[in-house]
Amino acid sequence: MYSVLLNPSNTEIYSFLTERIYRELVVIFATCKVNYKGRAESVASESPRLIILKPDGTVIIHESVKREPLNWQPPGTKIEIMNDYPLKIVAQRKRPKEVIEIDLKEVFYITSAEVKDGDFVIKGREIDIVNTIIQNPSMIEEGFIPLTREYNTPYGKIDLVGLDKKGNFVIIEVKRSKAQLSAVSQLYRYYLHIRETKEEKVRGILVAPDLTTHARELLQKLGLEFIRYDIQKYSGY
Amino acid sequence: MYSVLLNPSNTEIYSFLTERIYRELVVIFATCKVNYKGRAESVASESPRLIILKPDGTVIIHESVKREPLNWQPPGTKIEIMNDYPLKIVAQRKRPKEVIEIDLKEVFYITSAEVKDGDFVIKGREIDIVNTIIQNPSMIEEGFIPLTREYNTPYGKIDLVGLDKKGNFVIIEVKRSKAQLSAVSQLYRYYLHIRETKEEKVRGILVAPDLTTHARELLQKLGLEFIRYDIQKYSGY
DNA sequence: AAATACATTTCGCGA
DNA sequence: TCGCGAAGTGTATTT
Numbered sequence: 001m002y003s004v005l006l007n008p009s010n011t012e013i014y015s016f017l018t019e020r021i022y023r024e025l026v027v028i029f030a031t032c033k034v035n036y037k038g039r040a041e042s043v044a045s046e047s048p049r050l051i052i053l054k055p056d057g058t059v060i061i062h063e064s065v066k067r068e069p070l071n072w073q074p075p076g077t078k079i080e081i082m083n084d085y086p087l088k089i090v091a092q093r094k095r096p097k098e099v100i101e102i103d104l105k106e107v108f109y110i111t112s113a114e115v116k117d118g119d120f121v122i123k124g125r126e127i128d129i130v131n132t133i134i135q136n137p138s139m140i141e142e143g144f145i146p147l148t149r150e151y152n153t154p155y156g157k158i159d160l161v162g163l164d165k166k167g168n169f170v171i172i173e174v175k176r177s178k179a180q181l182s183a184v185s186q187l188y189r190y191y192l193h194i195r196e197t198k199e200e201k202v203r204g205i206l207v208a209p210d211l212t213t214h215a216r217e218l219l220q221k222l223g224l225e226f227i228r229y230d231i232q233k234y235s236g237y
Numbered sequence: 238m239y240s241v242l243l244n245p246s247n248t249e250i251y252s253f254l255t256e257r258i259y260r261e262l263v264v265i266f267a268t269c270k271v272n273y274k275g276r277a278e279s280v281a282s283e284s285p286r287l288i289i290l291k292p293d294g295t296v297i298i299h300e301s302v303k304r305e306p307l308n309w310q311p312p313g314t315k316i317e318i319m320n321d322y323p324l325k326i327v328a329q330r331k332r333p334k335e336v337i338e339i340d341l342k343e344v345f346y347i348t349s350a351e352v353k354d355g356d357f358v359i360k361g362r363e364i365d366i367v368n369t370i371i372q373n374p375s376m377i378e379e380g381f382i383p384l385t386r387e388y389n390t391p392y393g394k395i396d397l398v399g400l401d402k403k404g405n406f407v408i409i410e411v412k413r414s415k416a417q418l419s420a421v422s423q424l425y426r427y428y429l430h431i432r433e434t435k436e437e438k439v440r441g442i443l444v445a446p447d448l449t450t451h452a453r454e455l456l457q458k459l460g461l462e463f464i465r466y467d468i469q470k471y472s473g474y
Numbered sequence: 475a476a477a478t479a480c481a482t483t484t485c486g487c488g489a
Numbered sequence: 490t491c492g493c494g495a496a497g498t499g500t501a502t503t504t
């Protein structure tokens with residue numbers, strides 16, 4: 001089910017890793033230097049770190065703080081163990097061309113385990129709010145008729161488009177948390193495009209639990225509308 | 238320097254964790270169920286997973302794929318070990334109010350280690366490009382005079398503002414990789430605001446290594462400009 | 475492969 | 490604390 005090496009020798013490390021890489025979830029705790037070069041560049045001095053090698057090619061290097069790793073490579077990376085002194089892990093990918101080199105100095109432990117992923121269900125994302133609107137169009141306003149979600153334009157996908165009771169074209173942008181300036185800009189971009197292409201009058205509506213002061217100001221100035229989405233009220237759906 | 242428990246009993250787990258949590262970097266490999274509730278909600282069925290508890294309160298739970306963890310809590314989270322059957326790790330924070338409950342079923346190993354973070358230097362970020370422009374204003378155009386970076390407006394911070402040789406006010410938005418629609422919208426938002434508040438003519442310039450076709454179309458339609466930033470050409474600075 | 479937007483985004487910086 | 494934008498963002502989806 002799992003294997004553990006404590007204070008392994010270089011020979012042990014090398015054969016352990018070459019055997020298990022891409023097969024099992026490997027965890028290494030070791031002092032190491034890390035060099036990254038690709039979209040940006042970084043150098044990390046020798047220090048103890050936690051290194052995770054996933055069977056899908058993911059590489060993750062953590063220090064003692066932050067949710068984000070110090071360095072990483074996403075899934076699909078080619079991982080090689082170089083039997084040098086010091087032992088080295090090279091993880092590279094193309095497009096974007098990026099490479100991480102991990103110089104292993106002192107390896108305290110290595111573990112490896114087979115992992116089969118379980119079921120995972122998540123809810124409360126933006127798409128769930130769009131679904132709620134489609135099932136309860138009156139939460140936008142009386143007479144609102146949803147037409148298309150993910151409505152495609154050259155300038156981006158609109159979360160939801162529909163018609164109001166007067167036959168006006170309605171563009172809806174949904175945010176799951178407090179809307180900021182960027183949400184208003186996003187809606188405005190769609191709005192400008194649709195206004196050019198449609199005969200009807202066009203309305204742009206931002207749906208969110210709240211929005212920042214400046215976002216509200218900008219929204220009003222641009223002639224757009226805001227509708228509060230009360231997550232409590234519709235959480236039952 | 239580090240400790241390892243293999244197939245520990247619940248009593249061992251409990252005392253090990255309560256002693257080391259917030260002090261050392263703890264890694265647990267165990268089958269577990271995970272429930273998250275907060276900005277969204279998720280349920281993860283029983284499965285073997287890697288659990289990381291950092292001294293800063295970070296909690297990270299990984300499966301065998303992806304760079305992103307299955308569940309997590311950012312730094313500052315309050316982590317408690319509940320001595321129940323099964324043993325449970327509860328990690329919660331306020332603002333936003335969020336909680337993760339990890340039901341530990343079978344714990345295969347726990348490790349713990351003291352970690353002092355090393356030095357880390359990274360370069361190649363957006364700010365480096367802005368610096369390059371300030372040092373080489375002619376890469377925008379002959380006669381360009383940079384005035385203020387991170388120029389503050391109610392509608393966001395402008396990367397760099399300056400004057401062209403005719404005395405026009407110039408707004409510059411920099412992207413380190415291929416610019417997309419959102420970059421154009423962002424620049425346009427600043428542009429509209431500055432145009433309202435300034436007497437002079439205003440120009441908006443997007444500086445990036447490239448931009449998408451639709452981004453270019455939108456840019457032109459909105460009367461904005463694009464300047465290619467050749468990362469090779471200036472990488473020496 | 476490219477483009478687009480979401481994300482429990484996280485993170486850092488200012489006001 | 491809130492607001493805003495960058496990030497080596499990653500990830501899913503659609504073209």
